């Protein structure tokens with residue numbers, strides 16, 4: 300499979316090159332040159348397939364012959380080492396729980412898949428790749444855990460000092476080995492700016508820097524897997540499916556639309572956002588005006604200019620009319636989100652965290668318009684990761700899951716930095 304840059308000003312590359320580069324040289328996102336739907340028989344028979352078989356069919360055309368079939372199957376098996384249950388919350392509404400992995404957020408899937416692809420590409424080479432990521436919390440932990448011990452890959456995570464939760468900080472500072480944490484005296488945007496600057500810095504070319512957020516195709520594409528798993532579980536109800544994704548950089552929802560292009564019968568997509576409402580405003584007013592992000596309680600979605608939105612537009616060939624038939628986007632305030640967490644728990648006993656609750660709200664709004672459908676919202680993180688919000692709202696104490704317990708007593712190791720020069724010194 301060849302990938303082209305959505306800025307249309309860079310050479311086409313294969314899967315390996317696109318993964319190693321992350322972003323094309325013209326700063327555009329990579330996009331596959333063709334998308335071939337899966338045969339009808341695959342969907343007819345999906346309930347009889349294993350998760351590994353489904354994932355392999357979904358991704359194989361995008362990898363092509365650059366990873367041999369048996370190696371790709373091994374990568375998939377290691378990626379999918381946990382469950383993705385669709386849990387009934389209320390009549391016709393399900394929560395697709397994506398938080399049963401090692402760091403308890405959906406980003407485990409993409410991080411594990413990408414790290415193993417890089418490990419494969421480096422199998423015979425002494426060339427080192429440096430994964431550089433800025434995190435506001437969840438990405439860092441998933442990347443640290445997913446890339447731990449992968450051959451030829453060094454991971455450097457920048458996080459804002461004092462601005463991530465204690466659990467999140469432990470997840471990214473305690474692993475050691477090839478994982479290094481830089482504690483930045485600043486906010487998330489400062490971390491992000493330093494990373495962007497490093498990617499553009501010619502004097503760092505020899506470091507082979509790449510990114511591990513959803514702009515990287517090896518993080519984005521495997522996120523299709525669990526949308527297929529949701530369909531596999533809910534197909535028996537024989538109702539049109541509405542999928543609501545709590546959205547920040549719009550990677551998950553873009554993977555969902557990609558799955559639909561492969562033939563997966565999803566009737567409608569809802570991109571649910573917090574106060575960072577660039578996309579809902581675009582759909583309401585017709586002009587795309589990104590603005591600086593604002594802080595909310597669903598902080599993994601505090602994104603002012605969602606990087607994958609351009610891929611979604613490409614999937615609809617920039618035809619707004621076609622796009623709006625399949626896609627709606629709604630924004631919710633923190634107050635509405637808090638109320639939803641309480642209301643869901645009060646009525647159903649289900650404990651949602653802020654991101655899932657935003658997804659739930661968007662789903663309810665859409666389902667009020669489309670009766671006789673079945674709704675799924677993504678529960679993208681475990682409530683324990685947002686215990687500061689959830690516990691006081693519900694007046695309860697959440698038990699600490701074993702994945703989290705295992706990092707709490709480990710020693711934090713980080714290097715404090717303040718400026719871009721500090722980062723350069725650290726890198727060289």
Ligand SMILES: *Cc1c(COP(=O)(O)O)cnc(C)c1O
Pocket residue numbers: 404405406437438513545546547548549550551552599600654679680
């Ligand atoms: C990253 C993240 C999101 C946003 O996902 P996108 O694919 O960037 O839209 C939502 N919830 C949680 C918990 C996250 O960590």
